[in-house]
Structure formats: C-alpha cells, structure tokens
Amino acid sequence: MRSRIIAEIMEEYEKLQNEAKAKQKERIEKVYSKIPRIKEIDDEIKKLGISMAMAVVSGEQAEKIIQETKEKITNLKIEKGELLSFYKISLDYMEIKYKCEKCKDTGFIGSEKCSCFKQKLIDKLYQQSNLKEILKRENFDTFDISLYSTEIYPGEATSPRKNMERIFTDCLNFVQNFDNIDRSLFFYGGSGLGKTFLSHCIAKDLLDMGKVVIYQTAPDLINIIKNSRYDDNSQREVIEDILDCDLLIIDDLGTEPNSTGLSQLELFNILNARLLKNKKMIISTNLPLEDFDSIYAERIKSRIFGSFDVYKFFGDDIRIKKWITKSSVS
Structure with missing residues (x-):
C-alpha cells in the first residue's frame, strides 16, 4: 500500500510541476505581447549565455570574454527590471511559481522528504483509513x-x-x-x-x-x-x-x-x-x-x-x- 500511495504522490508532484510551467509560459507570453522589448532582452541574454559557454570551452581569452558578457547580461537584466517596473509588473512575475518553494514541487530537499511530502502522505493515509x-x-x-x-x-x-x-x-x-x-x-x-x-x-x-x-x-x-x-x-x-x-x-x-x-x-x-x-x-x-x-x-x-x-x-x-x-x- 505504501508504495502505491507514494507513487500517487509523485504523480501529483509531476502534475504540479507541469501546471506551474504552463502558467509561467502563459505569463511570459502575456508580458512579451505587452512589452516586445522584454522578449528581445531574454533572447539576447540566452545568446550571451551560449557565447560565454563557448568561450569557456575554447579557453581563448575566456576570462575577458566571460567578464564582458556578464556585464552585458547584468545591464540587460537592469533594463528588463526597469521596463517591468514602468508597466507596474512585479519583478518575479515571469518566474515559475511553485506550491512549495522549499522543494520546488519535487517532494524532496536533497535526499530528504520535504514537509509537504510528509503532509501529503499523512493526508492520504487518513483517507484510506x-x-x-x-x-x-x-x-x-x-x-x-x-x-x-x-x-x-x-x-x-x-x-x-x-x-x-x-x-x-x-x-x-x-x-x-x-x-x-x-x-x-x-x-x-x-x-x-x-x-x-x-x-x-x-x-x-x-x-x-x-x-x-x-x-x-x-x-x-x-x-x-x-x-x-x-x-x-x-x-x-x-x-x-x-x-x-x-x-x-x-x-x-x-x-x-x-x-x-x-x-x-x-x-x-x-x-x-x-x-x-x-x-x-x-x-x-x-x-x-x-x-x-x-x-x-x-x-x-x-x-x-x-x-x-x-x-x-x-x-x-x-x-x-x-x-x-x-x-x-x-
């Protein structure tokens, strides 16, 4: 019984994660539609991240490139924050929102069961009792x-x-x-x-x-x-x-x-x-x-x-x- 209950709980966590990602995607698309520059900034940050990774692999002037890239990314994030504030959108609006921020809806913190997992287990045990x-x-x-x-x-x-x-x-x-x-x-x-x-x-x-x-x-x-x-x-x-x-x-x-x-x-x-x-x-x-x-x-x-x-x-x-x-x- 316990293994079946745990499997049910893990399925619930997977569903929570999928729902959180879907809702985040909706919020991002909403912001992109309202403020196209935000999408441009996010795309630029992704490209800079890739170029920084390539610099690390190549090793040629890696330290200089990494430093310059980090500065560019920081400036872009500042611009993004200013735009969000101007349009009265919270700075974390585009971030993923979990039911449990401690475990990110995984049920575990490291190898230890999160308190939310323990509560879910107790609730299910009550239901079947x-x-x-x-x-x-x-x-x-x-x-x-x-x-x-x-x-x-x-x-x-x-x-x-x-x-x-x-x-x-x-x-x-x-x-x-x-x-x-x-x-x-x-x-x-x-x-x-x-x-x-x-x-x-x-x-x-x-x-x-x-x-x-x-x-x-x-x-x-x-x-x-x-x-x-x-x-x-x-x-x-x-x-x-x-x-x-x-x-x-x-x-x-x-x-x-x-x-x-x-x-x-x-x-x-x-x-x-x-x-x-x-x-x-x-x-x-x-x-x-x-x-x-x-x-x-x-x-x-x-x-x-x-x-x-x-x-x-x-x-x-x-x-x-x-x-x-x-x-x-x-």
Whole structure:
C-alpha cells in the first residue's frame, strides 16, 4: 500500500510541476505581447549565455570574454527590471511559481522528504483509513477520564477509572513503542465503555506518524473478503492492504453474520497471515469472554490470547453519561 500511495504522490508532484510551467509560459507570453522589448532582452541574454559557454570551452581569452558578457547580461537584466517596473509588473512575475518553494514541487530537499511530502502522505493515509472525520473528535487529547467512576465496580477489584487509567497508559505506550513491540491489543466489555474511542486515539497518533492504519468493522471486513473472490484486481488490492498495513483495527467482533461458519475461516486467515508477518492489530468486541469462548473456534482463540494483550472494559455506559451531561447543560 505504501508504495502505491507514494507513487500517487509523485504523480501529483509531476502534475504540479507541469501546471506551474504552463502558467509561467502563459505569463511570459502575456508580458512579451505587452512589452516586445522584454522578449528581445531574454533572447539576447540566452545568446550571451551560449557565447560565454563557448568561450569557456575554447579557453581563448575566456576570462575577458566571460567578464564582458556578464556585464552585458547584468545591464540587460537592469533594463528588463526597469521596463517591468514602468508597466507596474512585479519583478518575479515571469518566474515559475511553485506550491512549495522549499522543494520546488519535487517532494524532496536533497535526499530528504520535504514537509509537504510528509503532509501529503499523512493526508492520504487518513483517507484510506476510513477514520478521517471521526479522528478530529476522538483522540487522546479529547479522551475524558473523568467520565469513569472512582467507585469500586461490582464484581471487580478496582474502579472503572483506575482500570481505564491503566488501559489508557498502555495504549499510549503501544503508540510510542509501536516499532519495537510484537503484541497486539484485544479489547472486550460492554458497549459504550471506550473501546472504539481508544482504538481511534491510537489510529490518529499512528497516522500522524505516517503509519498505514485500516479500520473496519468485523461484518464489513468479512464482506470485503467474500467479495474479493468475485471482484477485479482493485478488490484484491484491498485484501493486500488489509494484510500488509501497519495496524489493522477490527471493531465489533461478534456482530458478523454466520460467525460460526465461513466467516470464522476468513477471520482466522487474516489473523494468521498478519501474525506471521508480525503485523499488529486491535480487535474489540462487546462479547463477554464466556460468550466469545463458546462462539469462536479454538484456533482463533489461541491466536488472539496467545499474541494479544487482553483488556477488560467495565463500568457505566459513557455515551449515556455524555448524553445526560449534554442534556442537562442545554
């Protein structure tokens, strides 16, 4: 996926350069039409440049010729500037105008990627992640730990807030050490407890780092895989992206149809292929572990519980709390 995205970006840069050159040509022709002497000056400067190059090659009185030619070129440029000023045309009007003056719309400064290239890469990664808009609202900066109760939760040894503080910290560490860890994350617990929100937090930070992140709900993921058998190459490319992206987020596991049938085989193939490539995942489910244990085949469970760090979410539905708080304020 990354190589395809980079190729798309380089095509965009080539288009920008061609557009910049075309617009420059239009401006030059406009000036030539209005001030014919400017064209004469430019032609003279080109001829002088050629004669100076020939003098360097021949070596005969090269230094003297070069000096005299430089003086002529300087005088011509002064005349050109005076003419442009007289007609109230900016001195750089005939120069090529780039979107990014730092890299001249090449994407690179020397061998280093320009900041505009990095931003283009991040923008494209956001587009393909399926998360662009929601990540503006759901990220580590907007996560509100105060929504979680400080009271010990029934049946648990700690409070929802203490539990969430631990999970939140581990999620931050997951991002910060992403390239050096070999574990994935498995979130389980009731709905409205922050599982998807934290997945979004992780996704945003990784996308901002230039990582390839793909988010899919379990039903959509299974449908994509099934459709790929009957679709064209573009659909198969999507499957390759799912298998090769830096982070795959599978949300709402357990809501896919026929979870005990063919979809389990598809799910296993994805899990197995990514784990063999040492590619990380986040899986979330609203199912309690006992239900998960009874629904999914042993080989799926062994892949998850053997290669994922498992986190239990508990407490009151945060979405309901947010709604109550919003309603009381309004």
